[in-house]
Amino acid sequence: MTKPFATVVDIAADIASGKTSAVEVLEQHLARITERESDIHAFNLVTTEQARATAQQVDADIKAGKPVGPLAGVPVALKDNMCTRGIETTCSSKILEGWKPPYDATVVTRLQQAGAVMVGKTNLDEFAMGSSTENSAFGPTKNPLDTSRVPGGSSGGSAAAVAAGFAAASLGSDTGGSIRQPASLCGLVGVKPTYGLVSRQGIVAFASSLDQVGPFTHTVADAALMMEVIGGHDPLDSTSLSQPMPSLTSVLGQGVKGMRIGRLADMPDGCEPEVLARMDAAYAALQAAGATIVDISLPSLSYCLTAYYLVAPAEASSNLARYDGVRYGLRVETGDLHSMYGATRAAGFGAEVKRRIMLGTYALSAGYFDAYYGKALKVRRLIANDFAAAYEKCDVILTPTSPTVAFPLGDKTSDPLTMYLCDIFTIPTNLAGHAAMSVPFGTGAYNMPVGVQVLAPALGEQTLFRVAAELERAS
Amino acid sequence: MSNASSAPQHSSDLPNGWEMVVGLEVHVELDTKTKLFSASPNHFGDEPNTNIDPVTLGLPGALPVLNKHAVELAIRLGLALNCTVQPSTFHRKNYFYQDMPKAYQISQYDQPINIDGYMMLPGDVRIGIERAHLEEDTGKSTHIGGTSGRIHGSDYSLVDFNRAGVPLVEIVSRPDIRNSDQARQYVAELRSILLAVGASDAKMEEGSMRCDVNVSVRKPGAPFGTRCEIKNVNSIRAVGKAIDYEARRQIDVLESGGTIRQETRHWDDGEGRTHTLRTKEDADDYRYFLEPDLVLLDPDQEWIESIRASLPMLPAARRAQLAALTGANKESESVYVIVERGQDDYVSAVAQAGGDAARALVYVQQAFAEEGATPKVAASDIATLTQMERDAKVTATQAKTILSEMVANGGGDPVAIAAAKGFEALDTSAVEAMVDAAIAQQADAWAKYCAGEEKAMGALVGAIMKASQGKADGKVVTAILQARRAK
Incomplete structure (x- = not known):
């Protein structure tokens, strides 16, 4: 499949070699933003002036012969739940509208140090809660491949920005599939790294034990490069792993010969036939490349969605309690403290956020904890056990990323449960803390892209990227 | 402080055979340079909202990173309280309040760092320590306007987040305390231990040590009664008063046919009474769950043992050592006072220099109250003075005068x-003559004294001391007078 836009790897090489300049590359991307952003609404904020200043600095450094980073001059977009110093960070919520963090998230600092040029902050489902980016307080994002359809979510803006050529790569966050599902729906590569591999410092928390930052790119090689820049230990995040970041760019050509690829023997219902057909093609391609296909089962898979909708809202109910109108963000003045809390939060949060705060508060309440939150934690252990058993038989597991291709705007907004089912294949990875990525593998219904999800155990990124690279070659 | 830490003073017993059951929850701020989860200074008394950062303010995206020094101080305290140090976890305690920046407090819950310790009080009373766990402090609210200084009815509130995130250890005793004297002794002893191990400056007046008191009453042998928790008990004196008040209040309720509601009560030190703050029914549901931003705290055994090895001798052991050296009771006030002042090493230095340890204990207690752990007067000079008194080269009164002068001048021979x-001490025959003269002069007093009026002795002794210009030994005079009367 030919890629419509220049890749991160090519842009970085061309700027470093002087074939083009950072300013020139930036202006190409800004021109596309000018042309299509009003239709797509990928961004909450385009940081044109800062981007131009950074690009000029990169060009000046290159001209002066100074060493530059691996992403020097590469335009990137950031999901608007990543703190950027002095630049509005809203989580697409009215409650944080106008809030400017006094610090950068670790991943933002690492991108800056690598020379990346930030073009803007992208739209998301409010506080990353959703699968279509329709839950944004600032309006939905459209899928650049078909603007009548959703880009997926919650990192829909980051996916759309790359798919539309507004940025060469972007960062999203994935709590239950929020990178992989929009990557699949927009025809991109999207990575959910092993929990703890990428720092969460400065990422506005949704569900702390599940959240993980990762890239959207056009190619697997781009994703590998982005991962090497943002990954690795961060002393400011206590859950950050101490292991050094494994090299990913170096393993992409190693192929899959002798690898064992797990196939779900008991595929859940609800997948579009075209999606299943692409899965068959993916298995065949890997087999042709020398891998063997092994049937595995994940008996607890059917409980994962329920467990996720207890664990994630429970943590969210606590993480979002700080938006109380006392110190920052929206405050609705009333006569006294408690009614101020109520009025502020009633006005500041959207319906889905409120729904999850209620769910989570209930799940943690005295008398209900054991039946709900406690049981959900047991499911987390069960799915981890299932994966452990499966990984004795195989090296990676392949599933669809999403049961369907991108669906029309408004299709699922009236029924939250249908929306929740979008993440049936992506959620187990987050519950287990494992690594996974979505790789575009042809098209399905309506000629929309289909993504294949590759799952690997914790810190299995090298294997993950080898398989992803093989799928990319075969697609 | 010294009064509370001295030997038991018996408070009046509860009426009708009632017994009180008391447990204490003491919060202490650890003496670290920075906060429990961030690099902001942990410093009392600075301009409001200057010791803050994104973590302290609970800004979106800010993450806690555990302060290793705070963990070390918590372990020091745990070991000093004879606790077991175990792998531990942190939970979130969720509730809304304006001085709680994240709307949850990070606190240890079902797996605290220190468990199952104890403390010994005078009379070999053993008070169990259930746990001593780490948690973060909240900010501080000041309510402006209104009458009570509380949020209800105030015009507005000011919040200072300097204290938010300051490391605390909460020490929870078992309900082993049976009277207010023990409660005061417990708090005083805990304070001494905190100071000895360097865990906290333990200043109740600055709030770096705060007590919540759980009180219930029962008839001995009966099951525990319903307890009330009393907050705002801000001095050791108040601990005793609040407990005694609360126990009597509960007894009054029960004896007039009422029942005790489980509730949190506020101690009003001015009024000397407690009143209801909130009942169990309107208590928050804290929705505790494991803090996902932190990992298991599992200090390795080697580190724990190196902390144990670095502990100083604790107050109880120092009191026992001083008591053995001086022959005093280890629960006597002088022993408590000297150890609390840290002057036991000095007394021991006096003894080393050949001094009389028992007399040194008395001298140091009486004359060195304003001195620190290392008084300016040379221990060898105090040793000489104790010898002079012991050998009757000076009287006790003269020794006291000499001692005052040595202290005033910061030393002296x-x-x-x-x-x-x-x-110079007068010899006994000279004193006998003076006694004869005094009896002749103060015949009235002598007659009263002989009739059993002990107070009358004062006039006689006074006359003798005056005649001797203070050189007569008071003890000798008293002995002679007693001997004469007995004849």
Whole structure:
């Protein structure tokens, strides 16, 4: 499949070699933003002036012969739940509208140090809660491949920005599939790294034990490069792993010969036939490349969605309690403290956020904890056990990323449960803390892209990227 | 402080055979440079909202990173309280309040760092320590306007987040305390231990040590009664008063046919009474769950043992050592006071220099209250003075005068001072003559004294001391007078 836009790897090489300049590359991307952003609404904020200043600095450094980073001059977009110093960070919520963090998230600092040029902050489902980016307080994002359809979510803006050529790569966050599902729906590569591999410092928390930052790119090689820049230990995040970041760019050509690829023997219902057909093609391609296909089962898979909708809202109910109108963000003045809390939060949060705060508060309440939150934690252990058993038989597991291709705007907004089912294949990875990525593998219904999800155990990124690279070659 | 830490003073017993059951929850701020989860300074008394950062303010995206020094101090305290140090976890305690920046407090819950310790009180009373766990402090609210200084009815509130995130250890006793004296002794002893191990400056007046008191009453042997928790008990004196008040209040309720509601009560030190703050029904549901931003705290055994090895001798052991050296009771006030002042090493230095340890204990207690752990007067000079008194070269009164002068001048040779003042103890025959003269002069007093009026002795002794210009030994005079009367 030919890629419509220049890749991160090519842009970085061309700027470093002087074939083009950072300013020139930036202006190409800004021109596309000018042309299509009003239709797509990928961004909450385009940081044109800062981007131009950074690009000029990169060009000046290159001209002066100074060493530059691996992403020097590469335009990137950031999901608007990543703190950027002095630049509005809203989580697409009215409650944080106008809030400017006094610090950068670790991943933002690492991108800056690598020379990346930030073009803007992208739209998301409010506080990353959703699968279509329709839950944004600032309006939905459209899928650049078909603007009548959703880009997926919650990192829909980051996916759309790359798919539309507004940025060469972007960062999203994935709590239950929020990178992989929009990557699949927009025809991109999207990575959910092993929990703890990428720092969460400065990422506005949704569900702390599940959240993980990762890239959207056009190619697997781009994703590998982005991962090497943002990954690795961060002393400011206590859950950050101490292991050094494994090299990913170096393993992409190693192929899959002798690898064992797990196939779900008991595929859940609800997948579009075209999606299943692409899965068959993916298995065949890997087999042709020398891998063997092994049937595995994940008996607890059917409980994962329920467990996720207890664990994630429970943590969210606590993480979002700080938006109380006392110190920052929206405050609705009333006569006294408690009614101020109520009025502020009633006005500041959207319906889905409120729904999850209620769910989570209930799940943690005295008398209900054991039946709900406690049981959900047991499911987390069960799915981890299932994966452990499966990984004795195989090296990676392949599933669809999403049961369907991108669906029309408004299709699922009236029924939250249908929306929740979008993440049936992506959620187990987050519950287990494992690594996974979505790789575009042809098209399905309506000629929309289909993504294949590759799952690997914790810190299995090298294997993950080898398989992803093989799928990319075969697609 | 010294009063509370001295030997038991018996408070009046509860009426009708009631017994109180008391447990204490003491919060202490650890003496770290920075906060429990961030690099902001942990410092009392600075301009409001200057010791803050994104973590302290609970800004979106800010993450806690555990302060290793705070963990070390918590372990020091745990070991000093004979606790087991175990792998531990942190939970979130969720509730809304304006001085709670994240709307949850990070606190240890079902797996605290220190468990199952104890503390010994005078009379071999053993008070169990259930746990001593780490948690973060909240900010501080000041309510402006209104009458009560509380949020209800105030015009507005100011919040200072300097204290938010300051490391605390909460020490929870078992309900082993049976009277207010023990409660005060417990708090005083805990304070001494905190100071000894360097875990906290333990200043109740600055709030770096705060007590919540759980009180219930029962008839001995009966199951525990319903307890009330009393907050705002801000001094050791108040601990005793609040407990005694609360126990009597509960007894009054029960004896008039009422029942005790489980509730949190507020101690009003001015009024000397407690009143309801909130009942169990309107208590928050804290929705505790494991803090996902932190990992298991599992200090390795080697580190724990190196902390144990670095602990100083604790107050109880120092009191026992001082008591053995001086022959005093280890629960006597002088022993408590000297150890609390840290002057036990000094007393021991006096003894090392050949001094009389028992007399040194008395001298140091009486004359060195304003001195620190290392008084300016040379221990060898105090040693000489104790010898002079023991050998009757000076009287006790003269020794006291010499001692005062040594303290006032920051030292001095007691022999020279005695010579300069013309001090010498009179021999017994000279004193006998003076006693004869006094009895003749104060016949009235002598008659009263002989009739059993002990107070009358004062006039006689006074006359003798005056005649001797203070050179007569008071003890000798008293002994002679008693002997004469007995004849």
